[in-house]
Amino acid sequence: MSATSKSRPPGRWLFDLGNTRLKCAPLRADGGVGEVLALPHRIEDVAAAMDAALPARFEVAYLASVASPELTATVLDALSRHCGRISCARTQPRFAGMTIAYARPHKLGVDRFLALVALHRRGGPALSCGVGTALTVDLLDAGGRHLGGRIAPSPALMREALNARAAQLPVSGGDYREFAADTEDALASGCDGAALALIARSVEEAARLLGSKPPLHVHGGGGERLLPMLPSARWSPGLVLEGLAHWATAELDPLESPPC
Template sequence: MILCIDAGNTRLKWGLWDAAAGGGHDGARWRAQGVCAHADCVALASALPAGVDRMLACNVAGPEVATRIEALAANLDVPLTWFRSSAACCGVTNAYDDPSRLGADRWAALIGARGFHRGAALVVMMGTATTIDVLDASGRFRGGLILPGLELMRRSLARNTAGLPEARGRYRELPTNTDDAIESGCLAATLGAIERMAKAACRPTSADFCVLLSGGGADALAPHLDLPVRRIDNLVLEGLARVAAGC
């Protein structure tokens, strides 16, 4: 089995992928999945079932977390491969000015998205940051946006203004209280970015267009998005699994 690691800005997600089992990229080959704090990464070694043969890791959390992932591999006594962005992988091509500068998590998510949907798509990852990436029907990543995630927007308003709270309101088209105004503003900003990118780059009127939505903020956003949506958990892990299994 292959231990896939997605070390994001806030936490670490992991999954055990059985490349020898039957099934496709619909979760049938995942033997286990979980989430932990970065500081608890090394302790995973004692919690995982036997049979891990190797590790494939994507890390955007910095060198300290990389050291912990390397220690985990040492404790498991398995080889570790670092997943990095490239010019092409698993039928996806990278149109970034410098393909190596694309975040490895965004690249993995694009590869995962291609395994689920073969038409034109927006790949939207809603974590600490929100990324909105254009993947055309040929599998070419054409570019994308990065903006603060919903929680980061809320905290920024509370931290940098004198009179605004760290709101926990709800979405309304015409908010009439401050908490709802903040929550609705954060969601509307994200929705507007998604809809603008879809209109400009993906022709959402085409029959094969879809928004592939993943990440912790996806559930808050999805009900308000007026585009075809497919909600997929752990899209970065899905991309790593495709790479680990040879696509």
């Protein structure tokens, strides 16, 4: 961010705190998402990174967090030094014409909820696929009805879990092969392949339920790696922030928005 942009800070900022990274962006006057910043995620240095990247003062922070309570608290403390109001997005059973499938809304991660909000605003139907620490899939019909979803380990988490039980199996490296001839490629092929199979099954079942194949939107830090093997997928990396922007602008008054 340039010194000029910091001298004229926007009034509202959006923050997407996941299990693997923190993304933030100014909320534009037209309700859109401004330039996205990706900041260090470690609990010991995230506050310093925020202090360096953010304007000294701004009006309101909107936070969506699925991270640990400890990391969330650290981010909230850092935000309190920059703004007078912090509002945390929470999953709601109905929002702006979109209805979730979960009977207990708090059990649907707010990141999944906000991705569905964004896709509904774009116009459904749609299949949302988030690839972060977990791999999540959620189906939305044309009327804004969430038909449910899936949660599985992401390829990266699969690699970490295997390494934790068998240290000789590396957590990174290798390329996708249909039938690999070395361990690194076999690990990449097996873990990526498991994710791809789950996504393919979800697309197939979504088409059966809806009568036609919905667009597949991939987002999350691990999603880009899978894109070459998902030729019909749409890369939507800012989907959660986009949904958070809709959530923020739907509030009549930021001072009436729910505090964290």
